[in-house]
Amino acid sequence: MNILTNEDNPNTLKLIIAAKVVQQSVTVKKVEPKESFLGRLPSIELSSGLVLFSTNAAMQLIIPPSEELKIINSKWLEWEISQLQSAITFYGSTGIYKTTHKSGLWSLLEELNNVLKDKKYLIKDNNDLSLADICIWVTLWSTVLVTEIGNELCREYQHINNWISNIESHPIIQDSIKEYKFERGLKAISSIQAVSWFPINTIQNFRSPKSADIQLSPTKEKEMEAVSQEEMHIISSNWSSILYPDVKNFPYPVLPKKDEKNVLITSALPYVNNVPHLGNIIGCVLSADIFARYCRQRNYNTLFISGTDEYGTATEAKALEEKTTPQSICDKFFDIHNDIYRWFNIGFDYFGRTTTPEQTEIVQKFFLRIKSQGYILSETVDQLLCESCDRFLADRFVEGTCPRCKYEDARGDQCDGCSHLINATDLISPRCKVCSNRPIIKKSEQFFLDLPKLENKLKEWLSTVENGWSGVARVVAKPWLRDGLKPRCITRDLKWGIPVPIKGFENKVFYVWFDAPFGYMSITKRYTKEYEQWWKPKDIKVDLYQFMAKDNVPFHAIMFPASLLAANEDYILLKHLMATEYLNYEDTKFSKSRGIGVFGTDARDTGIPSDVWRFYLAYVRPETQDSNFNWVDLATKNNSELLNNFGNFVNRALVFVERYFESKIPPIELQEDDLIVLALAQRELSSYICAMEQAKLRDGLKHILAISKHGNQYMQFQEPWVKIKGTDNDKKRAGTIIGISCNMACLLSALLAPFMPSTARELRSQLGLATNSYGYIPDLITNILPTAHKIGKPSPLFKKIEDKSIETLRKKYAGKQETTNEHSDVKSLDNAIAELDTKVKELKAKHDKSGWQSSQVQIFSDLKKKLSDLISEKNKSSDSKNKKPEIVLVPEQNGDVSMDVASLESAIAMQGNLVRTLKSKEEKSVWQPEVEKLLKLKKQLADLTGIAPTSNEKKSKKKK
Numbered sequence: 001m002n003i004l005t006n007e008d009n010p011n012t013l014k015l016i017i018a019a020k021v022v023q024q025s026v027t028v029k030k031v032e033p034k035e036s037f038l039g040r041l042p043s044i045e046l047s048s049g050l051v052l053f054s055t056n057a058a059m060q061l062i063i064p065p066s067e068e069l070k071i072i073n074s075k076w077l078e079w080e081i082s083q084l085q086s087a088i089t090f091y092g093s094t095g096i097y098k099t100t101h102k103s104g105l106w107s108l109l110e111e112l113n114n115v116l117k118d119k120k121y122l123i124k125d126n127n128d129l130s131l132a133d134i135c136i137w138v139t140l141w142s143t144v145l146v147t148e149i150g151n152e153l154c155r156e157y158q159h160i161n162n163w164i165s166n167i168e169s170h171p172i173i174q175d176s177i178k179e180y181k182f183e184r185g186l187k188a189i190s191s192i193q194a195v196s197w198f199p200i201n202t203i204q205n206f207r208s209p210k211s212a213d214i215q216l217s218p219t220k221e222k223e224m225e226a227v228s229q230e231e232m233h234i235i236s237s238n239w240s241s242i243l244y245p246d247v248k249n250f251p252y253p254v255l256p257k258k259d260e261k262n263v264l265i266t267s268a269l270p271y272v273n274n275v276p277h278l279g280n281i282i283g284c285v286l287s288a289d290i291f292a293r294y295c296r297q298r299n300y301n302t303l304f305i306s307g308t309d310e311y312g313t314a315t316e317a318k319a320l321e322e323k324t325t326p327q328s329i330c331d332k333f334f335d336i337h338n339d340i341y342r343w344f345n346i347g348f349d350y351f352g353r354t355t356t357p358e359q360t361e362i363v364q365k366f367f368l369r370i371k372s373q374g375y376i377l378s379e380t381v382d383q384l385l386c387e388s389c390d391r392f393l394a395d396r397f398v399e400g401t402c403p404r405c406k407y408e409d410a411r412g413d414q415c416d417g418c419s420h421l422i423n424a425t426d427l428i429s430p431r432c433k434v435c436s437n438r439p440i441i442k443k444s445e446q447f448f449l450d451l452p453k454l455e456n457k458l459k460e461w462l463s464t465v466e467n468g469w470s471g472v473a474r475v476v477a478k479p480w481l482r483d484g485l486k487p488r489c490i491t492r493d494l495k496w497g498i499p500v501p502i503k504g505f506e507n508k509v510f511y512v513w514f515d516a517p518f519g520y521m522s523i524t525k526r527y528t529k530e531y532e533q534w535w536k537p538k539d540i541k542v543d544l545y546q547f548m549a550k551d552n553v554p555f556h557a558i559m560f561p562a563s564l565l566a567a568n569e570d571y572i573l574l575k576h577l578m579a580t581e582y583l584n585y586e587d588t589k590f591s592k593s594r595g596i597g598v599f600g601t602d603a604r605d606t607g608i609p610s611d612v613w614r615f616y617l618a619y620v621r622p623e624t625q626d627s628n629f630n631w632v633d634l635a636t637k638n639n640s641e642l643l644n645n646f647g648n649f650v651n652r653a654l655v656f657v658e659r660y661f662e663s664k665i666p667p668i669e670l671q672e673d674d675l676i677v678l679a680l681a682q683r684e685l686s687s688y689i690c691a692m693e694q695a696k697l698r699d700g701l702k703h704i705l706a707i708s709k710h711g712n713q714y715m716q717f718q719e720p721w722v723k724i725k726g727t728d729n730d731k732k733r734a735g736t737i738i739g740i741s742c743n744m745a746c747l748l749s750a751l752l753a754p755f756m757p758s759t760a761r762e763l764r765s766q767l768g769l770a771t772n773s774y775g776y777i778p779d780l781i782t783n784i785l786p787t788a789h790k791i792g793k794p795s796p797l798f799k800k801i802e803d804k805s806i807e808t809l810r811k812k813y814a815g816k817q818e819t820t821n822e823h824s825d826v827k828s829l830d831n832a833i834a835e836l837d838t839k840v841k842e843l844k845a846k847h848d849k850s851g852w853q854s855s856q857v858q859i860f861s862d863l864k865k866k867l868s869d870l871i872s873e874k875n876k877s878s879d880s881k882n883k884k885p886e887i888v889l890v891p892e893q894n895g896d897v898s899m900d901v902a903s904l905e906s907a908i909a910m911q912g913n914l915v916r917t918l919k920s921k922e923e924k925s926v927w928q929p930e931v932e933k934l935l936k937l938k939k940q941l942a943d944l945t946g947i948a949p950t951s952n953e954k955k956s957k958k959k960k
């Protein structure tokens with residue numbers, strides 16, 4: 001492991017200790033902060049090549065805590081980084097702490113002291129150093145313990161004192177201290193400050209009597225530069241002179257207007273073959289909604305539309321699975337999607353669907369126009385036709401033997417045995433996945449979009465817009481043009497879709513990815529007959545923003561713009577392609593059939609408010625790389641950022657007004673301290689707007705939290721609760737502090753509204769504001785709440801999420817639920833396997849190898865019987881509607897227990913069934929491991945019999 005660090009940084013000591021715990025060697029290189037990535041240090045390069053900038057995240061990777069201790073460790077690490085380090089750096093830069101008023105630091109230490117009572121280590125069940133022990137110990141030992149308050153701390157907090165000495169004597173700690181020498185105390189504190197990313201104590205830095213001792217690095221010094229006279233001047237001159245505008249009313253239908261900012265926002269249209277999961281939600285509708293809400297609060301003319309994507313083989317396959325018609329699948333899932341998005345508070349102007357007459361009309365019209373402009377080619381292609389089903393087979397509906405590796409269950413487009421791409425017509429012994437009959441090859445003429453002919457136009461257009469795209473969108477789109485475009489087939493011999501309006505092509509439909517993007521227009525047309533004002537504006541500027549995840553980029557960056565360019569009718573092309581990477585679920589992929597992940601309806605059932613889901617999904621929005629949904633993190637962010645940071649600040653301010661000022665905003669007389677906190681908030685506000693204008697939603701949210709953090713520190717430092725009991729002047733001062741804080745809370749309510757609309761509405765009601773508006777998002781901070789404005793009734797905005805409930809939810813959605821029929825068979829099979837294990841162990845204890853090996857045949861045939869009983873029972877009991885892929889566990893092979901030929905053959909047959917079933921319903925990541933198991937079993941059989949896999953497979957089939 002390689003660590004890069006600045007001088008005297010205690011966080012580096014944590015990493016060195018962690019490396020010693022897992023016996024890994026480290027090299028430490030000292031660098032200047034300016035040489036680091038974004039000024040953050042230490043960074044650590046793990047042996048896997050991964051580089052991390054968060055020390056505590058790295059610690060958890062180096063020493064992964066056991067499953068049971070994960071939550072408690074995580075909680076302490078969050079406490080250490082966001083509260084303890086913050087309070088220590090505050091102390092470091094101000095030199096101020098107060099035992100009498102329980103300063104932030106002192107109350108944190110008291111909390112720690114209570115927990116450490118009668119404990120050798122922080123986490124009771126850990127009999128050795130835990131991650132939490134290491135991190136908290138390093139921070140205290142390296143910083144405040146050797147400052148002037150160190151002795152007082154040890155005297156007052158005996159349990160902390162004992163614990164510090166105990167940990168210090170640990171051999172690993174001793175070794176590490178010897179290896180990494182640095183100056184403890186104020187130097188260490190300023191070293192953390194110089195390279196940390198969160199806003200710490202900028203208010204006091206330049207004012208602290210001790211700050212002269214603290215040498216900040218040049219980079220950080222600039223970043224955390226003291227508020228300038230000019231910044232303060234701007235605040236004071238704007239404070240009472242700028243009017244705070246109202247948010248406009250947008251009457252129906254919202255239409256673009258000349259000389260105004262007009263923003264057309266689309267979210268990708270989700271398929272109707274499933275309930276959307278959290279990834280789908282943040283990937284398209286939620287991101288678009290946050291952005292649309294932001295735009296409306298900036299008084300932009302905003303139209304936000306979306307809907308369901310209802311054509312295509314995904315719908316047909318689902319209909320076959322549910323033994324119903326594609327249209328009834330669309331109707332059923334349209335309602336499900338609609339309900340889910342309503343619960344998530346997605347504020348579409350219109351949520352439509354693609355199976356409408358408007359869609360058919362628009363798609364056919366565009367096709368004819370593109371054809372008339374000479375951009376449509378036709379070509380004859382070989383296709384598989386299933387005569388018994390009377391349908392041409394889309395790739396999803398055909399399987400056969402791979403012409404290359406002879407793997408029997410190759411798909412129509414790719415072989416999972418050798419991974420090579422194949423043409424469905426090249427499959428040996430192809431079979432229809434619906435009826436298993438052999439399809440025939442039939443020639444069929446199809447239409448192609450002539451992309452090569454459009455390449456130059458596309459390149460020219462792209463160069464004018466791509467700067468406004470998200471990084472992911474640019475990265476995905478670029479190679480398409482770089483590698484040269486090929487004609488793209490846009491019609492299919494299917495029944496479910498929009499008919500091709502050309503004689504001789506009546507039985508063909510448009511490929512779903514040709515028709516879907518026109519859905520944006522047709523859905524707008526359902527919203528207003530004037531839809532062309534948005535899509536084909538005359539003398540009006542409309543900016544089109546499109547939200548989706550990376551897999552949708554080629555269709556929006558290349559295929560759809562190419563169609564519009566070909567039509568050459570002045571329809572607008574997208575300006576901002578806001579694509580994300582993928583959200584994963586607890587380090588794995590979402591899978592409906594395995595019960596892994598949280599799907600729209602599950603989120604509602606958890607009892608966690610939709611606003612908290614919105615907040616967390618925005619917090620982990622995969623803007624630059626795939627990100628992860630994590631239950632513990634959700635609880636931690638709720639408890640630390642929403643409850644302790646944001647909620648605490650606004651509640652303290654409001655309760656204070658209620659208690660001491662008869663619920664009326666007191667007069668405000670701005671002093672330097674107030675100008676400073678407002679100037680710091682102004683910086684965050686400007687950064688918020690800059691981020692939100694580019695739809696960098698995650699960053700936008702962090703700037704909101706930074707404002708409330710500044711607010712909390714301001715209150716903590718100003719102590720209005722002390723001043724209110726002092727002289728008349730002190731009381732006035734308390735009034736100003738609270739007036740400023742309430743104004744900041746009011747600003748925060750507007751900034752938070754795009755992310756958490758219900759919470760923002762509640763906060764605005766507590767602030768005594770009308771709740772028919774979320775508040776204008778201003779460029780500049782002004783006095784929004786005037787003196788004597790009456791507030792409403794304050795109450796806490798957020799609830800703590802307890803560890804216990806989060807653990808229950810984590811288990812519930814981890815894929816092994818036992819609550820549904822779908823999983824009861826897994827449980828029974830698990831029991832059967834466990835039974836087998838016990839039998840084998842018993843036999844091994846009683847007999848020598850020859851003895852227990854001879855018994856295994858009986859054991860396996862018992863197990864086989866149990867498995868097939870379970871399967872047939874399940875097949876009998878499950879009605880067609882609820883039919884889910886059968887889950888069959890084939891016994892894992894190991895050195896001790898090997899199977900005989902009959903058992904292997906039977907296992908192969910079962911595994912083959914499993915693979916086939918999974919492949920018809922699941923994504924590759926789900927069935928690929930099962931394919932590998934199948935291949936392994938086949939190889940074992942071949943090794944045992946000396947017969948090559950293919951001929952043996954035939955033999956085993958004949959036997960059946």
Ligand SMILES: Nc1ncnc2c1ncn2[C@@H]1O[C@H](COP(=O)(O)OC(=O)[C@@H](N)CCS)[C@@H](O)[C@H]1O
Nearest residue numbers: 268269270271279280283284309516548549582583
């Ligand atoms: N794991 C994911 N994380 C983020 N976004 C994701 C993830 N998986 C998919 N998506 C995005 O969700 C929407 C909807 O996807 P769906 O497969 O239902 O629909 C389509 O892709 C098309 N019907 C879109 C036609 S315009 C999508 O943006 C995915 O990229």
